[in-house]
Amino acid sequence: MTMQTSARNAAGIETVLGILRQQFGDRLQTGQAIREQHGHTTTWIATEAPDGVVFPHSTEEVAQIVTACATHQVPVIAFGIGSSLEGHVNAPLGGICIDTSQMDQIVAVHGEDLDAVVQPGVTREALNTHLRDQGLFFPIDPGANASLGGMAATRASGTNAVRYGTMKDNVLALKAVMADGSVIHTAQRVKKTSAGYDLTRLLVGSEGTLGIITEITLRLQGIPEAMRAARCSFPSVDAACQAAMATVQYGIPVARIELLDALSVQAVNAYSKLDLPVEPLLLLEFHGSEASVEEQAEMFGQIAQDVGGSGFATAGSLEERNKLWQARHDLYWAELQLRPGAKGLSTDVCVPVSRLAEIVTATTAKADALNLLAPVAGHVGDGNFHCLVLMDMDDSDELERVREFVSWLSETAIEMEGTCTGEHGIGQGKRAYLRKELGGAVDVMAAVKVALDPQNILNPGKILP
Amino acid sequence: MTMQTSARNAAGIETVLGILRQQFGDRLQTGQAIREQHGHTTTWIATEAPDGVVFPHSTEEVAQIVTACATHQVPVIAFGIGSSLEGHVNAPLGGICIDTSQMDQIVAVHGEDLDAVVQPGVTREALNTHLRDQGLFFPIDPGANASLGGMAATRASGTNAVRYGTMKDNVLALKAVMADGSVIHTAQRVKKTSAGYDLTRLLVGSEGTLGIITEITLRLQGIPEAMRAARCSFPSVDAACQAAMATVQYGIPVARIELLDALSVQAVNAYSKLDLPVEPLLLLEFHGSEASVEEQAEMFGQIAQDVGGSGFATAGSLEERNKLWQARHDLYWAELQLRPGAKGLSTDVCVPVSRLAEIVTATTAKADALNLLAPVAGHVGDGNFHCLVLMDMDDSDELERVREFVSWLSETAIEMEGTCTGEHGIGQGKRAYLRKELGGAVDVMAAVKVALDPQNILNPGKILP
Numbered sequence: 050m051t052m053q054t055s056a057r058n059a060a061g062i063e064t065v066l067g068i069l070r071q072q073f074g075d076r077l078q079t080g081q082a083i084r085e086q087h088g089h090t091t092t093w094i095a096t097e098a099p100d101g102v103v104f105p106h107s108t109e110e111v112a113q114i115v116t117a118c119a120t121h122q123v124p125v126i127a128f129g130i131g132s133s134l135e136g137h138v139n140a141p142l143g144g145i146c147i148d149t150s151q152m153d154q155i156v157a158v159h160g161e162d163l164d165a166v167v168q169p170g171v172t173r174e175a176l177n178t179h180l181r182d183q184g185l186f187f188p189i190d191p192g193a194n195a196s197l198g199g200m201a202a203t204r205a206s207g208t209n210a211v212r213y214g215t216m217k218d219n220v221l222a223l224k225a226v227m228a229d230g231s232v233i234h235t236a237q238r239v240k241k242t243s244a245g246y247d248l249t250r251l252l253v254g255s256e257g258t259l260g261i262i263t264e265i266t267l268r269l270q271g272i273p274e275a276m277r278a279a280r281c282s283f284p285s286v287d288a289a290c291q292a293a294m295a296t297v298q299y300g301i302p303v304a305r306i307e308l309l310d311a312l313s314v315q316a317v318n319a320y321s322k323l324d325l326p327v328e329p330l331l332l333l334e335f336h337g338s339e340a341s342v343e344e345q346a347e348m349f350g351q352i353a354q355d356v357g358g359s360g361f362a363t364a365g366s367l368e369e370r371n372k373l374w375q376a377r378h379d380l381y382w383a384e385l386q387l388r389p390g391a392k393g394l395s396t397d398v399c400v401p402v403s404r405l406a407e408i409v410t411a412t413t414a415k416a417d418a419l420n421l422l423a424p425v426a427g428h429v430g431d432g433n434f435h436c437l438v439l440m441d442m443d444d445s446d447e448l449e450r451v452r453e454f455v456s457w458l459s460e461t462a463i464e465m466e467g468t469c470t471g472e473h474g475i476g477q478g479k480r481a482y483l484r485k486e487l488g489g490a491v492d493v494m495a496a497v498k499v500a501l502d503p504q505n506i507l508n509p510g511k512i513l514p
Numbered sequence: 515m516t517m518q519t520s521a522r523n524a525a526g527i528e529t530v531l532g533i534l535r536q537q538f539g540d541r542l543q544t545g546q547a548i549r550e551q552h553g554h555t556t557t558w559i560a561t562e563a564p565d566g567v568v569f570p571h572s573t574e575e576v577a578q579i580v581t582a583c584a585t586h587q588v589p590v591i592a593f594g595i596g597s598s599l600e601g602h603v604n605a606p607l608g609g610i611c612i613d614t615s616q617m618d619q620i621v622a623v624h625g626e627d628l629d630a631v632v633q634p635g636v637t638r639e640a641l642n643t644h645l646r647d648q649g650l651f652f653p654i655d656p657g658a659n660a661s662l663g664g665m666a667a668t669r670a671s672g673t674n675a676v677r678y679g680t681m682k683d684n685v686l687a688l689k690a691v692m693a694d695g696s697v698i699h700t701a702q703r704v705k706k707t708s709a710g711y712d713l714t715r716l717l718v719g720s721e722g723t724l725g726i727i728t729e730i731t732l733r734l735q736g737i738p739e740a741m742r743a744a745r746c747s748f749p750s751v752d753a754a755c756q757a758a759m760a761t762v763q764y765g766i767p768v769a770r771i772e773l774l775d776a777l778s779v780q781a782v783n784a785y786s787k788l789d790l791p792v793e794p795l796l797l798l799e800f801h802g803s804e805a806s807v808e809e810q811a812e813m814f815g816q817i818a819q820d821v822g823g824s825g826f827a828t829a830g831s832l833e834e835r836n837k838l839w840q841a842r843h844d845l846y847w848a849e850l851q852l853r854p855g856a857k858g859l860s861t862d863v864c865v866p867v868s869r870l871a872e873i874v875t876a877t878t879a880k881a882d883a884l885n886l887l888a889p890v891a892g893h894v895g896d897g898n899f900h901c902l903v904l905m906d907m908d909d910s911d912e913l914e915r916v917r918e919f920v921s922w923l924s925e926t927a928i929e930m931e932g933t934c935t936g937e938h939g940i941g942q943g944k945r946a947y948l949r950k951e952l953g954g955a956v957d958v959m960a961a962v963k964v965a966l967d968p969q970n971i972l973n974p975g976k977i978l979p
Contacts, residue, residue: 298625487698
């Protein structure tokens with residue numbers, strides 16, 4: 050089964066724009082700049098702008114918008130802050146973009162239950178700022194200051210996932226507007242439930258194609274008594290991966306364990322004025338009691354030494370920690386500076402941890418063979434890594450080689466029992482790989498899509514091939 | 515939308531029995547005793563036996579069975595070891611029971627990746643016995659030595675869930691036979707993925723109504739360096755719950771934290787020849803390094819003291835630990851002995867932790883008011899508790915009061931933002947509460963069911979009202 054991408058419904062779109070203009074006034078925007086900004090992508094996929102951008106304030110308003118679009122068979126694309134990477138917010142058939150940035154209320158924080166209820170436009174940094182005084186935090190950190198609605202929709206994760214899981218593990222319940230404009234809540238505000246099908250996790254990662262998320266109940270964590278950061282250099286990517294695997298196997302509850310390859314370290318040294326040894330580096334963070342983080346760091350140091358690690362250093366104070374992690378936080382910008390003016394394409398394959406060293410090494414060799422500059426950084430506790438391909442968008446020959454590289458990387462990961470996307474999602478960019486990875490399961494996904502969105506109005510042209 | 519339960523298809527069933535007899539010989543059983551044993555339920559729900567029980571060995575054989583049943587519109591009910599509690603394996607329209615007990619192969623253990631691939635008939639104890647020499651374990655422990663297929667199908671959890679999560683968090687991927695006989699794999703063997711809809715978690719907890727699970731990829735843990743058990747008595751359920759909440763809030767990574775009310779302690783004392791104070795009791799287990807479990811126990815001891823706890827004691831050796839946890843493991847049998855000859859009905863509501871003391875106290879009062887004997891034990895770190903209602907199955911007046919009690923308990927939990935089922939599932943027994951709890955989300959579930967099983971042959975009469 051293949052989702053039919055039907056033609057652009059110009060008449061329906063005009064009608065809906067009229068309806069929304071009447072209801073939302075200035076909260077409907079149709080200027081070219083704002084439309085293009087809402088169809089932009091952060092990589093190389095061409096912009097496909099929606100016909101209008103509307104800024105609702107409530108679930109009820111989202112339901113009204115979707116109902117109008119359903120009545121007139123007009124596409125609806127949900128938008129957070131636009132930090133997704135695979136063309137998720139593009140509007141290939143036009144339609145209405147629902148910008149959730151004004152749905153930015155933290156509805157409730159339940160400290161005793163370690164949960165919070167938020168609107169989808171709340172960003173993770175805004176939530177954490179709000180929570181800090183209560184000694185709580187929300188751990189998922191994809192790098193960008195993404196909206197929590199967008200993070201749920203793409204099943205985001207990031208540097209903390211090795212300890213705290215991904216969005217699928219940290220969303221307890223959702224309120225969502227379905228394709229017919231009806232509003233559902235997927236679960237009660239509890240830590241666990243066996244009540245029927247897991248609609249929460251069906252919507253998490255569905256990239257706005259099954260429903261529009263309008264409220265999220267999130268699992269929170271207490272801010273740990275102590276945090277300690279550490280770094281260690283390794284003679285090879287393989288040695289660094291061995292250390293990461295052993296750390297997880299020994300049950301050290303590491304909060305973050307990040308790999309930078311030598312090229313990434315070189316970029317960081319130049320950008321952040323550091324003098325780290327230009328060889329593979331692991332950056333770590335430990336959370337727990339004072340005694341526990343001390344012990345964790347010590348155990349890691351021993352493991353690292355056993356596989357040839359050098360320059361092991363820890364940092365306990367906030368200032369020291371920030372300095373150590375600054376290198377990681379600035380990585381994207383640092384890597385871009387390896388080739389000023391270039392555009393970066395961030396891949397995100399994920400493999401069984403035991404295959405990580407092999408695929409990272411092969412990836413670097415492949416990039417070299419194709420004469421591409423592609424520094425690597427990875428969430429090595431999860432087997433997930435990013436390769437930032439730096440490319441000249443005006444060089445068609447180079448873009449062809451980038452296409453070959455990305456295709457090779459996705460297929461190689463799939464052959465190693467891995468996935469083409471560990472955390473960025475399928476969007477438009479990875480649709481070609483979904484069936485290679487999951488075969489007939491894609492037909493089951495398509496059947497679910499047809500059942501829940503028979504008119505294919507919710508973010509059409511995404512995920513399903 | 516309501517799932518139509520159609521009439522019994524006697525002709526189709528006869529045809530399928532003929533087909534299966536030819537293919538499976540003695541591996542198809544139709545004797546009354548074995549059929550009734552496969553339609554039994556462990557509670558009060560009346561037995562509804564299937565027409566035949568077949569024992570496949572492989573995914574391919576399951577696919578052949580389902581294809582035959584699909585062709586002739588005959589119900590298919592998957593069966594693990596029959597320890598489910600809500601009539602999940604009953605066959606209200608007859609049909610074919612697929613007993614997975616001979617699909618008991620551990621297909622692969624990947625120690626470096628901390629995962630294992632198993633057939634659905636492998637029990638959790640068999641898996642853990644197999645893993646022990648490799649220093650690994652699978653943490654989910656629902657009490658019974660359940661099959662891992664059954665545990666996945668009901669989204670089981672149990673005593674370790676506060677630390678390690680439920681089946682939804684520990685199943686990485688599934689192989690499943692869908693209603694048309696096709697075979698899918700839901701995900702690759704990776705720690706995380708954003709590749710399309712989360713079919714893994716759509717099938718986990720679907721109770722055999724969307725597909726038959728034939729292979730499971732499970733997340734494993736390294737056996738902790740040290741484990742320490744502890745117990746502490748409290749003047750009230752409220753004080754015990756306060757201690758449990760504070761333990762989780764302070765980020766103490768407790769592996770188990772179990773409440774027994776005074777009546778349960780009384781039962782345990784009598785059954786296990788102990789002399790625990792007859793007041794609410796918390797039993798705990800800590801996992802980690804030697805230093806860490808020591809510190810965790812100490813921190814808990816301080817918390818317990820602050821809310822009036824007494825008799826705090828820890829146990830480090832395996833023997834001591836086993837003795838302390840024996841009370842919990844024997845609880846079901848001990849509670850039954852409070853009223854010899856009675857049948858036990860185990861409830862499993864779950865509420866936000868902050869409401870737990872309130873609902874446990876109200877539950878005990880309600881049982882008293884209805885003159886029912888109903889000891890309470892709970893996974894208090896998750897807000898989930900069991901009430902074992904001890905009843906005389908020949909006393910129709912008492913059964914009526916039990917019905918009132920169960921109904922009151924489910925509705926009270928739902929009013930407190932909780933769920934009617936934290937871990938047992940909906941099955942037949944809780945269908946009446948699903949819409950009260952989730953409203954229109956039930957229509958979405960029904961739409962998914964119709965899309966994936968249009969003939970309603972997979973475990974009909976379960977979950978959906």
